[in-house]
Amino acid sequence: MIYLDNAATTQVRREVIEAMLPFLDKKYGNASSLHSMGQEARAALERSRESIAKMLKAEPNEIIFCSCATEANNLALKGLALEAKKQGKNHLIVSKIEHHCVLHAAQWLGENGFEVTYLPVDEYGFVDLAELERAINEKTFLVSIMYANNEIGTIEPIREIAKICQENSVPLHSDAVQAFGKIPLYAKGTDMLSLSAHKIYGPKGVGLLMKRKELRIQPLLHGGGHEFDLRSGTENVAGIVGFAKAMELALKEMPRESKRQAKMRDKLIKHALQIPESRLNGHPKKRLPNNANFSFRYVEGESIVMKLNEHGIAASTGSACSSPKLEPSHVLLALGMAPSEAHGSLRLTLGRYNKMKDIDYTVKVLPKVIEELRAISPFWNR
Ligand SMILES: Cc1ncc(COP(=O)(O)O)c(C=O)c1O
Known part of the structure; x- marks a missing residue:
């Protein structure tokens, strides 16, 4: 074939499988366990987090691992919406060509008391920057615009978008699932960024949300308080180790x-x-x-x-x-x-x-x- x-997805690289295997096999400890097997898993997880943070020019405590980019995008939109509500803000802006996991999350927020602006795009799929500036108001708590579109491949002008957001003091989230490893990312200009391992020769079932530490969000999953209390659930150690390896190799190549x-x-x-x-x-x-x-x-x-x-x-x-x-x-x-x-x-x-x-x-x-x-x-x- x-x-x-x-x-849609990629073949997992041999090097990634090799990096993951020990954590599916003998090193199967739970990263929250106190014994040495748990600590071994924790150390591998934190090494991966540090490596990923460096690649995204972020700090380790700004990397939240989750099950996929769908979850990361839901956490970014809904997590911030819940926090913004406390401050009396209820408006978010997304583009009309976002992946369904952003669009449908926005739509759901729209059905639950929030106001959503769906930004139009031109014939190539570029968001209208003047329209973005016009759409921002004092109730806007988030702009979410993808880095590059998964269907048509158009790369959005994230630098210009980030500038507009900064000038208006509105956080910017970008779904960079398709862009990472293909083009250099201006991660510094974003307040939140979502990635998925299986698009870059890593395993399915692991994603992450990079979120600046100054930005407060609410968790969607409650439980044991994993991932800085933002995403409870036993961490997928093998998947995370594979994710970091896949990211390192993608950037190198x-x-x-x-x-x-x-x-x-x-x-x-x-x-x-x-x-x-x-x-x-x-x-x-x-x-x-x-x-x-x-x-x-x-x-x-x-x-x-x-x-x-x-x-x-x-x-x-x-x-x-x-x-x-x-x-x-x-x-x-x-x-x-x-x-x-x-x-x-x-x-x-x-x-x-x-x-x-x-x-x-x-x-x-x-x-x-x-x-x-x-x-x-x-x-x-x-
Ligand atoms: C742009 C974009 N965002 C989000 C996703 C969802 O990623 P995941 O499969 O990790 O949930 C995809 C996958 O198709 C995508 O292309």
């Missing part, structure tokens, strides 16, 4: 890998755009080095994915979570695309295991697949 769905993957991405884009009635979604330049997203008129994205699968290529129509729903992508609709066109989207996302020969094969297969599907489409014939 040629795996071109690296934005980023300069070389990003360039290599961008070359493959550009070849994909060049060839796919030679297919009639095709378009690239997202910005042509300010996009993740591993992301290509296309629309092909008169064909369904799901049919393209199924056909590519028959040819041994794993692709996606959009984000992994919304793929089975057969609804047009909220991201493409926010770009101003008609629902009929948004249905024909294809996302190809590259990773460290892809080679140029995978791309050569894909660009040979893709035009044939589109042609075959169009041949049976009544809309195309008309």
Whole structure:
């Protein structure tokens, strides 16, 4: 199988598995236990926390481990909302193209007494900075804008967004799940940042929220008081050790890998755009080095994915979570695309295991697949 769905998840690296194994095997102690096995687990956990903090230019007590980025994003939005309520603030701002875990958390807050502004984006997916400035008011307790979009790969102007937030004394949260390890992050400018291990060749089921220590939030999970009383539950020591290892390796390889993957991405884009009635979604330049997203008129994205699968290529129509729903992508609709066109989207996302020969094969297969599907489409014939 040629795996071109690296934005959905990635293959765990050998080095990560090796780093994790002892903590699944003999070193299985609970990091809260007082005996030496517990202390061994605690030491490994805290070493990972320190290493991650350094990479994010944060302090160790600003790293909160949790089960995934979905949880980290929920903790950022709802945790701060609960705290803000005490200070009489009830307004938050998110972009219209956030991942569903941010959008639906915001929506839930909206149904529970908070006011939500959904910021529009332009045809490339960039948030409107003037609109952001206009939307902030004295009740605003949070701006949450993703670093890079998981469907179309557009990289948001986080520096400018951070500047606006700082000038207005409003905390900024950024979902950097797809950006970490692909582009350098301006973590310093954010008050909260979410990451997930399984997008960077780490294990599934571990994520983190970086949160500045000055910013108070409320926990969503109550219990034993783990993770600075912000996320109770026995820590996933093996997962956290693997997460830190995956982050270290991703950063080390980023300069070389990003360039290599961008070359493959550009070849994909060049060839796919030679297919009639095709378009690239997202910005042509300010996009993740591993992301290509296309629309092909008169064909369904799901049919393209199924056909590519028959040819041994794993692709996606959009984000992994919304793929089975057969609804047009909220991201493409926010770009101003008609629902009929948004249905024909294809996302190809590259990773460290892809080679140029995978791309050569894909660009040979893709035009044939589109042609075959169009041949049976009544809309195309008309
Ligand atoms: C931008 C973005 N945010 C959040 C998530 C959710 O991450 P997790 O699978 O760790 O919950 C994803 C995963 O698809 C994502 O792409």
